[in-house]
Amino acid sequence: MKPFDYQRLAAVEDLGQRVSEGDRFLAGGTNLVDLMKHEIETPERLLDISRLELGQIEDGGDGGLKVGALVTNTALASDARVRERWPLLSAALLAGATAQLRNRATTGGNLLQRTRCYYFYDTARPCNKRNPGEGCGALDGFNRIHAILGTSEQCIATHPSDMAVAMVALDAVVNLRAPDGSERQLPVEELHRLPGDEPQRDTVLEPGELITGVQLPAPPPGRQLYRKVRDRSSYAFALVSVGAILDVVDGKVDSVRIAFGGVAHKPWRARKAEQALQGQKATEENFLMAADAELADAKGYGGNDFKIPLARRTLAAVLRDAAGAEGETTA
Structure with missing residues (x-):
């Protein structure tokens, strides 16, 4: 070191x-x-x-919640308010890492964790994220865990956070403080970047900016679910994960929010799928149609081609479960 x-x-x-x-x-x-x-x-x-005073979870007004940047993943997942009103977030946190790591990992650090790409960690291999201009070993290498959406020829790595996927689906906002004392807010959805020509930049943070906390808005109507598909049941990053909030009224989708994990350089808000589902009947056919709309531009790189049908099936399954008794399951 x-x-x-x-x-x-x-x-x-x-x-x-x-x-x-x-x-x-x-x-x-x-x-x-x-x-x-x-x-x-x-x-x-x-x-x-x-040691900063950023470890509290407080009522945020208007039915929301203020989460300090130093709140541990364990504390956030087990908070009674989160478990009752934002179960999507609690489930996503509990799907990540191990109990020992969740006891140490913080809200701010979870958002800022870097990719787990094999080539990023292996300093003997080329990686544009680690050394810009060196090349991307994953493009023609072992890319089973890599991205299928929002990629570039510079990088196909994925963001590993489960928590961030839930926060994007929940429209959470991150609070930032610059070294000069100025503050700003940013939707979590806008915190992370796609790789483009600068894969070494994971986020839009300015130099020296500190995450001081996250604000959760009042929970939206509907059922919240998080599903993580991985190679083993614990201590593994997502091949595909889906966070969804679905409100079905009289058999039709009244409101829906969807975010993918494990498929892109950032938590991926599935806006096309949301738009395709709005006002439609809550059927298996429409859930698959929405998945197809979102994944129309997905691209595999050989070893991760399976992620495209996996993401399609996982999204449809999560929406079907979220629809519950209100939805139909006809194909």
């Missing part, structure tokens, strides 16, 4: 103008420390934010 300096911050205000490009924020460290061991991340200084 490359030597680095360490500084513990006592208050958000301590950020001041002292954050430099070579700094990284450290909270739970469940991803960053691994990256440092591989010398994929080589910060000049770690700014320990684990």
Whole structure:
């Protein structure tokens, strides 16, 4: 591991103008420390934010909830308000990692975890995300876990977070603070980037910006479900995951929100599928039609071709289950 300096911050205000490009924020460290061991991340200084007053879950007004950036995944998943009113989020969190990691991993860190692409972690292999201009080993290599939507010739890696998929479906908003003290809000859906020509940039954060929390709006009507398809039942990243909120009235889709995980460089909001379903009968045929609309531009790279039909079937199954007694299952 490359030597680095360490500084513990006592208050958000301590950020001041002292954050430099070579700094990284450290909270739970469940991803960053691994990256440092591989010398994929080589910060000049770690700014320990684990003692900041950002570990609370509070009522956010208008039926919403304010979640501090340092709230652990375990605390958020087990909060009674989240379990009752945002079960999609609780289920997504519990589908991630292991209990030990969830006890350390934080809300802010979960959003900012980097890809688990084999070539990104193997410094002997080419990776544009790790070293821009080096090439993408996954394009013609072992790409079973890689993206089928929003890819570029520079990168086909996927974002690994389960929590972020749920937050995108729930229209959550992330709170950001810059080193100069200015603050802004951003939908979680807009936090992450597609790779384009700059796959090394995972998010739209400015240098030194700190996630201070996430705001959950009031839960939308309908049933919330999260399903994660993976190679083993725990401690595995999604091949495909679906977070959905479906409200069926008199057999028809009154409102719907859908987000995919495991299929793109960012949590993928399925806007085309949502539009295709609005006002339609809640039938298996229409659920598959909506999946086809969303996946029309999906592209496999050999080893991950199976993800396209898998995503189609998974979305239809989740919507069918969410429709429950209100929906029909005719094909």
